[in-house]
Amino acid sequence: MSAPTLEVRNLCTHFFTRAGVVKAVDDVSFTVDRGKVLGLVGESGSGKTVTGFSIMGLVDAPGRIVSGSILFQGKDLATLSEEEMRHLRGNRIAMIFQDPMMTLNPVLRIDTQMIETVLAHEKVSEDEARQRSRDALGMVGIPSPDERLKSYPHQFSGGMRQRVAIAIALLHRPELIVADEPTTALDVTIQGQILAEVQKLCATTGTAMIWITHDLSVVAGLADDIAVMYAGKVVEYGDVGEVLDKPLHPYTHGLIGSVPSRNKRGEPLRQIPGMTPSLLNLPEGCAFRARCPRAQADCVQRPELREWLPARLARCHHPHREEAAAA
Amino acid sequence: MSATDAEIYATRSFTETEVPMIELKGVSRRFAKKLDVAAKLARKLGADVKEEVVHAVDHVDLRVRKGEVVGLVGESGCGKSTLGRIVAGILPQSEGQVLWNGQDVATLPGEAARTAKLRRQMIFQDPYASLNPRMRVADIVGEAPQVHGLIKRGGFDEYVDEQMRRAGLDPAFKRRYPHQFSGGQRQRIGIARALAVQPEFIVCDEAVAALDVSIQAQILNLFMRLRRELDLTYLFISHDLGVVEHLSDRVVIMYLGRVVEEAPTERVFTAANHPYTRSLLDSVPRIGNRKRAFATVKGEIPSPLNPPSGCHFHPRCPLAFDRCKVEVPKLKAVDSLHRSACHLNDRA
Numbered sequence: 181m182s183a184p185t186l187e188v189r190n191l192c193t194h195f196f197t198r199a200g201v202v203k204a205v206d207d208v209s210f211t212v213d214r215g216k217v218l219g220l221v222g223e224s225g226s227g228k229t230v231t232g233f234s235i236m237g238l239v240d241a242p243g244r245i246v247s248g249s250i251l252f253q254g255k256d257l258a259t260l261s262e263e264e265m266r267h268l269r270g271n272r273i274a275m276i277f278q279d280p281m282m283t284l285n286p287v288l289r290i291d292t293q294m295i296e297t298v299l300a301h302e303k304v305s306e307d308e309a310r311q312r313s314r315d316a317l318g319m320v321g322i323p324s325p326d327e328r329l330k331s332y333p334h335q336f337s338g339g340m341r342q343r344v345a346i347a348i349a350l351l352h353r354p355e356l357i358v359a360d361e362p363t364t365a366l367d368v369t370i371q372g373q374i375l376a377e378v379q380k381l382c383a384t385t386g387t388a389m390i391w392i393t394h395d396l397s398v399v400a401g402l403a404d405d406i407a408v409m410y411a412g413k414v415v416e417y418g419d420v421g422e423v424l425d426k427p428l429h430p431y432t433h434g435l436i437g438s439v440p441s442r443n444k445r446g447e448p449l450r451q452i453p454g455m456t457p458s459l460l461n462l463p464e465g466c467a468f469r470a471r472c473p474r475a476q477a478d479c480v481q482r483p484e485l486r487e488w489l490p491a492r493l494a495r496c497h498h499p500h501r502e503e504a505a506a507a
Numbered sequence: 508m509s510a511t512d513a514e515i516y517a518t519r520s521f522t523e524t525e526v527p528m529i530e531l532k533g534v535s536r537r538f539a540k541k542l543d544v545a546a547k548l549a550r551k552l553g554a555d556v557k558e559e560v561v562h563a564v565d566h567v568d569l570r571v572r573k574g575e576v577v578g579l580v581g582e583s584g585c586g587k588s589t590l591g592r593i594v595a596g597i598l599p600q601s602e603g604q605v606l607w608n609g610q611d612v613a614t615l616p617g618e619a620a621r622t623a624k625l626r627r628q629m630i631f632q633d634p635y636a637s638l639n640p641r642m643r644v645a646d647i648v649g650e651a652p653q654v655h656g657l658i659k660r661g662g663f664d665e666y667v668d669e670q671m672r673r674a675g676l677d678p679a680f681k682r683r684y685p686h687q688f689s690g691g692q693r694q695r696i697g698i699a700r701a702l703a704v705q706p707e708f709i710v711c712d713e714a715v716a717a718l719d720v721s722i723q724a725q726i727l728n729l730f731m732r733l734r735r736e737l738d739l740t741y742l743f744i745s746h747d748l749g750v751v752e753h754l755s756d757r758v759v760i761m762y763l764g765r766v767v768e769e770a771p772t773e774r775v776f777t778a779a780n781h782p783y784t785r786s787l788l789d790s791v792p793r794i795g796n797r798k799r800a801f802a803t804v805k806g807e808i809p810s811p812l813n814p815p816s817g818c819h820f821h822p823r824c825p826l827a828f829d830r831c832k833v834e835v836p837k838l839k840a841v842d843s844l845h846r847s848a849c850h851l852n853d854r855a
């Protein structure tokens with residue numbers, strides 16, 4: 181078996197702020213194989229974006245990767261120089277942001293932007309670069325791409341703009357794409373179109389993808405594996421179907437229970453009490469302790485991510501093990 | 508009223524003599540889209556540039572009976588918020604009538620008009636933007652009822668404490684400012700403020716859209732509990748069909764300013780009539796779906812400035828036929844509980 185496209189091991193990215201050290205990403209590990217989609221889920225502030233930025237080498241001061249490794253086809257990205265990283269970015273690894281204007285330049289025509297992107301990394305003729313750009317737009321379902329190439333970003337709807345941003349990410353047929361909530365702001369019918377195209381893409385080109393979202397339903401239909409984050413840590417990791425059907429971690433359990441369609445109509449939703457703790461003063465031991473219905477005395481000891489069942493990991497002293505093991 | 512009572516209630520059709528709590532008759536709202544500088548200049552130079560008009564809400568009929576929760580869904584820009592603001596009495600319609608307990612609010616005398624307005628309150632998506640950052644929570648919650656004489660002399664603190672507790676906030680925090688609260692708590696402040704004037708009808712506009720799932724569940728539960736305790740009626744606006752399905756007795760679906768379908772919730776989710784509703788339901792990702800191909804509706808949502816002729820949905824509709832391009836389909840009864848605006852229903 182060849183090496184996975186990406187292997188993140190014990191990644192820690194901290195922000196050294198005046199108020200204290202924010203452990204935004206604190207011991208995160210996962211693997212993404214060729215052609216597979218990893219869903220990275222968690223609530224606001226759990227560290228999803230910082231994880232994505234760490235992989236892309238985009239973490240700025242006062243933040244930095246303090247430990248761990250990010251192995252891209254076996255090579256540790258955390259040790260690369262800024263110059264080497266820049267070469268990889270937009271070439272072999274690409275990021276799609278929630279706001280497509282993070283990728284697009286508002287004052288340049290789409291063709292100018294796309295052709296420049298191609299030429300920045302490859303020695304091809306301008307004609308060839310234009311052809312590549314056209315193909316990429318077609319691939320994400322933009323009708324009459326020749327005409328569209330001549331437009332400016334403001335002439336597109338939000339959904340179209342996001343497609344263009346995805347097309348730009350695809351220009352070099354990257355081996356890895358980190359997508360940070362790219363459909364969250366879009367309407368469901370447009371989200372559906374983009375998800376369908378993304379799914380097709382990974383299957384046909386072998387691109388590995390990390391899809392960051394807080395929406396479990398999107399991950400359910402799109403991802404192969406899922407990593408659930410809470411307060412900077414991965415608390416559960418495994419096959420998407422297994423995790424969503426038989427969660428091990430009490431937090432995952434609660435999260436799935438909160439989804440309205442999982443509850444009987446009109447009945448109170450199962451809710452997780454309390455709220456996410458501040459990363460600046462996390463409780464000792466398990467960060468979910470104050471909200472956890474299964475908490476016991478030993479939860480003041482920090483739990484490690486542990487394989488409770490084959491290929492099923494959870495960071496918890498008392499996971500829902502029997503339920504998960506049952507057929 | 509218990510949820511089950513309400514459910515039975517919703518599956519009953521409106522009788523001829525029944526007076527809904529709120530009723531809209533042929534309500535429209537148009538907005539003139541102001542010309543930008545370039546367009547104004549072009550017009551000065553003699554170019555044929557017209558001020559564009561958006562039909563944000565286009566001839567909508569809507570009835571909500573006391574105790575009901577009506578869900579209003581549709582994609583961005585279809586006019587949900589505009590309709591909600593008209594229902595709440597904070598935006599005038601361009602055309603049509605708004606009736607409160609059977610009376611046209613435009614013809615109500617001063618005092619009655621004020622009461623009718625106070626009885627209808629709105630809760631917004633972004634609690635932060637709708638809360639004055641320089642006011643303490645106690646004043647945010649207590650100001651309106653004080654002004655309207657709902658608080659007896661010397662009873663301010665007690666009144667505010669009661670409102671806060673009811674919304675799940677600790678009254679000990681009443682001297683704090685909005686920025687000192689989390690998103691979910693801020694939404695609770697918005698709820699406490701709306702309920703403080705003792706409304707009967709609440710328009711919730713994307714009231715949980717900005718919240719994390721676990722916090723969203725807490726707020727949705729609060730809405731349901733308050734409905735029972737205070738006998739409230741809701742118009743619940745959301746683009747999240749899962750939320751609407753969970754909470755509503757009846758669902759109204761809009762597309763580009765028009766209501767295209769209306770039915771009891773169960774019916775909408777199991778036997779939708781309108782092709783747009785069906786496409787919408789197919790597009791919704793569901794947690795039970797695994798590695799499934801996402802269903803797609805073709806095409807973009809058209810600009811409301813220049814909506815397609817006839818049935819607005821025709822360029823995206825898989826079943827469109829000639830008539831759809833030229834004639835606007837009317838919202839007609841499919842049966843006594845269910846209305847839909849599609850020409851296919853005229854084909855036997």
Ligand SMILES: Nc1ncnc2c1ncn2[C@@H]1O[C@H](COP(=O)(O)OP(=O)(O)OP(=O)(O)O)[C@@H](O)[C@H]1O
Nearest residue numbers: 195197202204223224225226227228229230231459
């Ligand atoms: N530049 C920064 N300085 C200090 N703290 C930061 C900085 N950037 C991020 N953080 C903190 O890191 C934590 C994780 O943030 P991150 O943006 O990764 O969350 P997220 O899971 O992507 O949330 P969301 O769903 O809201 O996008 C947060 O507590 C955030 O406040």
Ligand SMILES: Nc1ncnc2c1ncn2[C@@H]1O[C@H](COP(=O)(O)OP(=O)(O)OP(=O)(O)O)[C@@H](O)[C@H]1O
Nearest residue numbers: 538539561563582583584585586587588589590811
């Ligand atoms: N004050 C206004 N002036 C001009 N146009 C407006 C105004 N308010 C709304 N519109 C337009 O009316 C249409 C309907 O807007 P509305 O906000 O009601 O939609 P919505 O369904 O609530 O959308 P969303 O889901 O994005 O909140 C849109 O095209 C919008 O641009």
Ligand code: SF4
Nearest residue numbers: 466469472479496497
């Ligand atoms: S370690 Fe303890 S507190 Fe943390 S999730 Fe598991 S049972 Fe709950």
Ligand code: SF4
Nearest residue numbers: 818821824831849850
């Ligand atoms: S009226 Fe025609 S275009 Fe409109 S929904 Fe019905 S079949 Fe489709």
Ligand SMILES: [Mg+2]
Nearest residue numbers: 228229230360
């Ligand atoms: Mg983020």
Ligand SMILES: [Mg+2]
Nearest residue numbers: 587588589712
């Ligand atoms: Mg709105």
